[in-house]
Amino acid sequence: MPDSTDTTPDITVIPANVPVCPVRGSVIYPTMVQHIDASRGLSIAAIDAAMLEEKTILIVSQRDKDVDDPQGKDLYDVGTLCNVLRVRKNADGTVQMLVSAIGRAKASNYTRADFLRADVALVSSEPGKAVELTALTRELHEKFESLISGGKFLSSEAVQTIQGKEDAGEMADFIAFNMDFRLEDKQAVLELRKVTERIRKVLTLLDGEAEVLTMQQKIRAQVKEEIDRNQREYYLREQMKVIQKELHGGEDGETDETEELKKKIEALGLSSDVKKEIDRELNRLSRMHPDAAEASVIRTYLTTITELPWNVRSGDQLDIGLAATILDDDHYGLEKVKDRVLEFLAVRRLRKERAERGEIDAAEVNKGPILVFTGPPGVGKTSIAQSIAKSLGRKYVRIALGGARDESDIRGHRRTYIGAMPGRIIQGIRTAGTKNPVVLLDEVDKLGSGMQGDPSAALLEVLDPAQNGNFTDHYLGVPFDLSEVMFIATANYPEQIPPALMDRMEVIDFSSYIEQEKLEIAKRYLLPRQIGQNGLKPNQIAITDSALEKLISHYTREAGVRNLEREIGTVARKVARKVASSEVKRAKVTDKELDKYLGQARYMPEHENREDMVGVATGMFYTPVGGDILFIETSVSPGRGMLLTGQLGDVMKESARAALTYAKTNGDRFGISKERIDESEIHIHVPAGGIPKEGPSAGGAMLTSIISALTGIPARKDVAMTGEITLTGRYLPIGGLKEKVLGARRAGITHIIMPKANEGDLRDIPQHLLSSMTFHPAETADQVLDVALVGGLKALEARGNGGGSGSVAPETKPKPSRRKRGGDEAIATA
Numbered sequence: 066m067p068d069s070t071d072t073t074p075d076i077t078v079i080p081a082n083v084p085v086c087p088v089r090g091s092v093i094y095p096t097m098v099q100h101i102d103a104s105r106g107l108s109i110a111a112i113d114a115a116m117l118e119e120k121t122i123l124i125v126s127q128r129d130k131d132v133d134d135p136q137g138k139d140l141y142d143v144g145t146l147c148n149v150l151r152v153r154k155n156a157d158g159t160v161q162m163l164v165s166a167i168g169r170a171k172a173s174n175y176t177r178a179d180f181l182r183a184d185v186a187l188v189s190s191e192p193g194k195a196v197e198l199t200a201l202t203r204e205l206h207e208k209f210e211s212l213i214s215g216g217k218f219l220s221s222e223a224v225q226t227i228q229g230k231e232d233a234g235e236m237a238d239f240i241a242f243n244m245d246f247r248l249e250d251k252q253a254v255l256e257l258r259k260v261t262e263r264i265r266k267v268l269t270l271l272d273g274e275a276e277v278l279t280m281q282q283k284i285r286a287q288v289k290e291e292i293d294r295n296q297r298e299y300y301l302r303e304q305m306k307v308i309q310k311e312l313h314g315g316e317d318g319e320t321d322e323t324e325e326l327k328k329k330i331e332a333l334g335l336s337s338d339v340k341k342e343i344d345r346e347l348n349r350l351s352r353m354h355p356d357a358a359e360a361s362v363i364r365t366y367l368t369t370i371t372e373l374p375w376n377v378r379s380g381d382q383l384d385i386g387l388a389a390t391i392l393d394d395d396h397y398g399l400e401k402v403k404d405r406v407l408e409f410l411a412v413r414r415l416r417k418e419r420a421e422r423g424e425i426d427a428a429e430v431n432k433g434p435i436l437v438f439t440g441p442p443g444v445g446k447t448s449i450a451q452s453i454a455k456s457l458g459r460k461y462v463r464i465a466l467g468g469a470r471d472e473s474d475i476r477g478h479r480r481t482y483i484g485a486m487p488g489r490i491i492q493g494i495r496t497a498g499t500k501n502p503v504v505l506l507d508e509v510d511k512l513g514s515g516m517q518g519d520p521s522a523a524l525l526e527v528l529d530p531a532q533n534g535n536f537t538d539h540y541l542g543v544p545f546d547l548s549e550v551m552f553i554a555t556a557n558y559p560e561q562i563p564p565a566l567m568d569r570m571e572v573i574d575f576s577s578y579i580e581q582e583k584l585e586i587a588k589r590y591l592l593p594r595q596i597g598q599n600g601l602k603p604n605q606i607a608i609t610d611s612a613l614e615k616l617i618s619h620y621t622r623e624a625g626v627r628n629l630e631r632e633i634g635t636v637a638r639k640v641a642r643k644v645a646s647s648e649v650k651r652a653k654v655t656d657k658e659l660d661k662y663l664g665q666a667r668y669m670p671e672h673e674n675r676e677d678m679v680g681v682a683t684g685m686f687y688t689p690v691g692g693d694i695l696f697i698e699t700s701v702s703p704g705r706g707m708l709l710t711g712q713l714g715d716v717m718k719e720s721a722r723a724a725l726t727y728a729k730t731n732g733d734r735f736g737i738s739k740e741r742i743d744e745s746e747i748h749i750h751v752p753a754g755g756i757p758k759e760g761p762s763a764g765g766a767m768l769t770s771i772i773s774a775l776t777g778i779p780a781r782k783d784v785a786m787t788g789e790i791t792l793t794g795r796y797l798p799i800g801g802l803k804e805k806v807l808g809a810r811r812a813g814i815t816h817i818i819m820p821k822a823n824e825g826d827l828r829d830i831p832q833h834l835l836s837s838m839t840f841h842p843a844e845t846a847d848q849v850l851d852v853a854l855v856g857g858l859k860a861l862e863a864r865g866n867g868g869g870s871g872s873v874a875p876e877t878k879p880k881p882s883r884r885k886r887g888g889d890e891a892i893a894t895a
Contacts, residue, residue, distance in 0.1 A: 079146070084111035085123045085172065085181035086162075089130035092251040093145045094238035095168045103160045107134065110180035112152060112162055120149045123172060123185055124164065126252055137175025137183065143256045146170040146185055169255060190234055193261030201264040202233040208271045209240060217278055219243055234260040237267040246270050322364075323351045329371040339543045343370055366480060369487060370541070372495050378549065379459050379499045383414035388456035395452040396445055397589055398582040402438075405573050406453060409433065431501075435528050437509070437554040437562070440575025443625020446555040447507060453553065454503035462493040466520070467508035475523035477540035487540040490527055490547070501549035509566070510556035521563045528552055528569045577624030579807050581831060583617050584610065591630045599637040604651060606640045608633070611656040618811065619666035620659075636662045676782060677855050680774030683785040684766030685809050685817075686758070687801030692808030694785050695758070697751055697766045699774035704746030711751030714759030721749050724768035726792055727846060728775060736864025737775045747771065762799035764790030765818060768846055769853040776864060779855045785809045786818035786853060794846035798822035803829045810834055818843055818852050 086101070086108050093099050101124065103109050115122040125144030132139050147164035154160050169188040176182045192198055206228075213224060223243045230236035241254040250270055257263040330343055346363055353360040388410050392403045416430045438446040447463070454461035466474075466489075477488035486492070493504055512521045526532045533547040554570060556562055562570075578586065588610070596603055616636075621628045639662050640652045654662065680699040685692060707725055709718055728735070729742055749767065751758055765788040773780045787805050789797040798820040806817060821842035827835065841852045851858035 079187060080119050080121050082182055082184050083121050083123050084114040085125055085183050086111045087127050087135045087140055088124055089127050090248055092126050092255050093124050093166050094242055094255060095145065095166045096235055097166045099164055101162045101164060103162060107180050109160050112160055114180060115149050116152060122147055122149055123170060123183060125172060126248060136177065137181065141252055143169060143171050143188065146187065188258055191259045193259050197261050198233060201261055205233065205236060205264055205268060208268060212271055212275055215278055216282060233264055237264045240267055244274060326367050326371065333371065333375045335375060342543050362480065374494065374498055374500045377499050378501050382458040383410060383417060385411055385414065391456040392452050396449055397586045398578060399445060402449065402573055402575060431549045432530050434571035435552050435554065435569055436573055437556060437570040438573050438575055439556045439559040441577055441624035442557060443623060443627035444575040444577060446575055447505065450503065450505040450553045457503065460497035460499050460502035462497045462502050463505045463507055464489045464493050465507045467511040468513060469520045470513035472520055472523045475520050475527065477538040479539045485540055487538050491538045491541065491545065500546065503551045503553065506552060506554040508556065509554045510558045510561040521566050524566055577804065578626060580617055580811065583626055583629060584613055586626050587613050587629060587633065591626060591633050595630065595634045595637045599634065599641045601637060601641055601644065605644055606637060606652055608636065608654045609656065612654050612659050615656040615659055619668055620663055622668050632663060677779035679777055679779050680770055682766040682769035682773065682780045682853060683814065684763040685785050685787040685805040687804045692801065692804035694809050694812045694814065695751060697749065697763065697770040699770040700748045701745045701774045706746060708746060708748040712757045713751060714757065716761050717759055717763060720761050720764040720790065721767050723792055724764055724771050724790055727768060727790065727794055728771050735772060735776060735861045741775060761789040762787045764788060765796060765849045769850060772850060773854060776861065778860050780853055781855055783814060784816040784818060784853050785814040786849060788820040790846055796820050796843045796845055796849060802826040806830055806834060810838060815839060816841065818849055
């Protein structure tokens, strides 16, 4: 504490170069008399030199208190020039010095021998404007007294000294010295020459101290309330600790916990590098007080370490026949997907056999592509991953990544954070209990990127076989081997997966189910499951095949079967209510009674026209929820130009223009006069105008509709077509043929015109459709018109002047071939 009663001796001459004594964590102000303890050789040598010279020394604060041997650059530029009044050497070699502060001094030209010296120049104070100084002085008095009365603790001697200061600058200095301000703030007060600025700085610091004091009082009240509420429990816990200590022969119970953790860690069989880090944390825990906050953090960390399966594996059962049986039992259809999964397992089995013979390294067994299942919702991506784990005899873990925006979701939090925890990958491994589970990364296409990092970038290391053998979670801080984990990802939209992540995975596409597959899935899996979940017995409810077919086509429109199962569940619940109320003992649901349970049908599939019509052609379209037919209507009326309606996209509009241009170019052959086209408004409309339509594959249907309207020749009602038309009359291939054909057959269509280039896709068409429908491969527009119009190309050429010689496609029934359900079909709209 400064002694304000001491007097500073008069000094007539200030030495230009004086010894420098660095101090740590404190600042001395002018007019103060202060004790300084010195223990460093640098400081003691400076004090000795000052006593031999003019007894003048410069006290300067260090910028960094942790520097033991400071240089001039490590010290602030402004310090306090002091007279050494008394020096006392202690028995331990330290020195205690009593100094009287003369004034602020700016140091320059530091030199170093055994101690620091510097050139000094006193810094004079500027009082500022008198009125401003008076106002600031009053404010300083009031704020200081308010802070003391508000509960800020200072010794009574310090308070009396500060309140007794008449000089405002000295008062500001003494307040800065005695308050718990930061070293940087105290140094800033020392460096301010103008007294008014110095007072303003101290007032700002006092405002901050008042806010801290208010918060301390609030926290103190909350703590007191918490202690009062938990005091009884606290005393009981303390008594239990004493009792446990006596029972264990005077040893603390926490020691037993530490020993137990140590035994568990020894049993893990960790590598030397990992063991070294874990032992370091265990030693820290053993030296800490059990109730310390840090001890709880370390204890939780070590518990997490002991719960991880560092060397626990489940043995693979690589029986291909058993795996095929499990996949067939759990899933209907998806033949291409099942084939790829069985190929994956076969490769792993052969690698394991070679590793057992010593032909390859054991680490090569687990290497292989990361599979990503892509496709619309509800087609079985997640469930087939469960079947893979079941067929391998491994544990199964699902990690939902949809909406994850934080890198710590993958890599975990660093232990410096409150509530830190491992990432989802490590948590999944801990849940599985083995280091080689099947981990499903669900919805990887829905990963986000936020201010806390990009989780998809963190996944790059996880899914790279060359890197994941030393995956380091931020929480663990030590590498964990993920090379034996079988990762499988799922996505609805593969184009949304980052390219770098997609490059590490092999895509297996899941196409939508056809109606026949949905019917079989409903009968084999969905209906029995819903009967059990709704408390019914199998003999209490029966749903006919026709009812299930109507439910599929009229009440759901989806690629998978989730909504179908919901609708079956609705029917089952309504039957359960009737059974529970003794209204009926059993119920049979037919297609005619379905509306009693589910209400009016939500979807009405298109049906073929009742008769051949002029200007109306039947096209086909495909969406991720299935295929269907659409009608393209063309009307010719007086006027000019072409009008397109029905919410057509740009590509579809271009197809219409190309078809009209082809009709104009070949008008002479088809008996269509130039005036007929130029002086007519050709209106093309696609019904269901509320639904947007897009795609080039309706070009053939548009051409048929236009030619029919211009010539008056009807288009056949039993023919549907798909294919892109060009200006020269070429018929180009399309995608989604299987789904389109299924939708057309459902609508009653028996003849399909398709591009010849798509003949290979007929292998995916169900065999019963191949035998009940007629397919017409076409390469030119003439071949399309020959089948699509009543009378064919001959009827058209009969209208022209001599006709043409376009080739005609023969009516063919393709030879049935073995088909595989599911598969990877191209997806295109109408």
